[in-house]
Amino acid sequence: RNRGGDDVSSPLAPYYDERFHGYGKNKIQLISHLRKQGYRFDILPQGFIVHNPHPESSIKETWNDRQGSELHAAMDKLYTQFLRELDTMYKGTEGHERSVKLCN
Secondary structure (H helix, E strand, C coil), X not given: CCCCCCCCCCCCCCCCCCCCCCCCCXXXXXXXXXXXXXXXXXXXXXXXXXXCCCCCCHHHHXXXXXXXXXXXXXXXXXXXXXXXXXXXXXXXXXXXXXXXXXXX
């Protein structure tokens, strides 16, 4: 069931924005979208995550090569545009008004 009503055909949470490709910003944009929709984030005191290190992918090497690749700059620019789009999309909506504030 969707948080906003009984329409089960729409997703519970937003999908990843497919414009974010390669490496970088895809998870950040999803969290930003959830925040603008008014989702609440809680800390699970008994929860934990384990990260299994793995070799860097070739796309991450491209991401880190700011002189030889435009990927990092393009995704940074797209993320700024994406945030403006979210503000426009949710302006005046209930979720936007209770949007989770960023930490200082």
